[in-house]
Amino acid sequence: MKKVVVFCGSSSGFNSVYKEAAIDLGKTFVKNNITMVYGGGKIGLMGVLANTILAKKGNVIGVIPKLLEHEEVVNREVTELIITKKMSERKVIMSKLIDGYITLPGGFGTLDELFEALTLGQLHIEQKPIGILNVNGFFDYMLKQLEVMVQEGFLKPQNRELVLVDTTVEGLIKQMQNYKAPEKMHVIDKVVR
Numbered sequence: 001m002k003k004v005v006v007f008c009g010s011s012s013g014f015n016s017v018y019k020e021a022a023i024d025l026g027k028t029f030v031k032n033n034i035t036m037v038y039g040g041g042k043i044g045l046m047g048v049l050a051n052t053i054l055a056k057k058g059n060v061i062g063v064i065p066k067l068l069e070h071e072e073v074v075n076r077e078v079t080e081l082i083i084t085k086k087m088s089e090r091k092v093i094m095s096k097l098i099d100g101y102i103t104l105p106g107g108f109g110t111l112d113e114l115f116e117a118l119t120l121g122q123l124h125i126e127q128k129p130i131g132i133l134n135v136n137g138f139f140d141y142m143l144k145q146l147e148v149m150v151q152e153g154f155l156k157p158q159n160r161e162l163v164l165v166d167t168t169v170e171g172l173i174k175q176m177q178n179y180k181a182p183e184k185m186h187v188i189d190k191v192v193r
């Protein structure tokens with residue numbers, strides 16, 4: 001993997017373990033020469049992650065919609081800053097740039113981005129690995145919800161497998177590097193985004 005997008009909170013969370021995980025991930029990106037693509041902010045875990053990579057001379061591409069480009073929020077120190085007209089355009093640009101997704105703890109914005117990536121995977125529009133770093137059991141309830149969705153017949157078991165989960169950065173990167181996208185189960189003629 002050469003470029004990976006990270007979705008994570010524009011807040012840092014109350015427990016310092018979340019910041020530590022973002023720092024760990026940032027250092028691993030630099031060590032493995034992976035460019036980080038992200039939302040372009042300088043606040044919360046997003047800021048911690050970007051600053052960790054930039055301080056170690058790694059590469060960071062920020063993709064931020066015009067409406068969020070407020071001076072207080074946008075990180076102008078990034079290697080490359082792409083400003084999009086709309087939130088939806090940002091997601092398309094991000095997904096075209098990268099070969100994998102990682103989600104760290106976050107709020108609505110983070111989960112919105114994660115589930116959009118999963119939906120693209122489920123429709124076979126994309127075949128990229130989608131990893132979740134389950135720091136401090138943060139995603140346990142969400143993962144339980146996925147099991148309920150399978151049990152109740154709303155999520156196909158093979159689509160549940162699109163979510164790669166690990167509690168360590170190293171383990172997650174390994175899973176993503178070894179990822180093989182599932183075979184197409186049914187044909188969707190043509191889905192236009």
Ligand code: AMP
Binds near residue numbers: 006009046068111
């Ligand atoms: P949230 O999880 O609700 O804190 O939202 C964080 C996610 O939404 C990030 O992955 C970003 O891509 C996007 N986002 C939310 N707020 C901002 C912001 N102020 N600047 C840049 N991106 C943001």
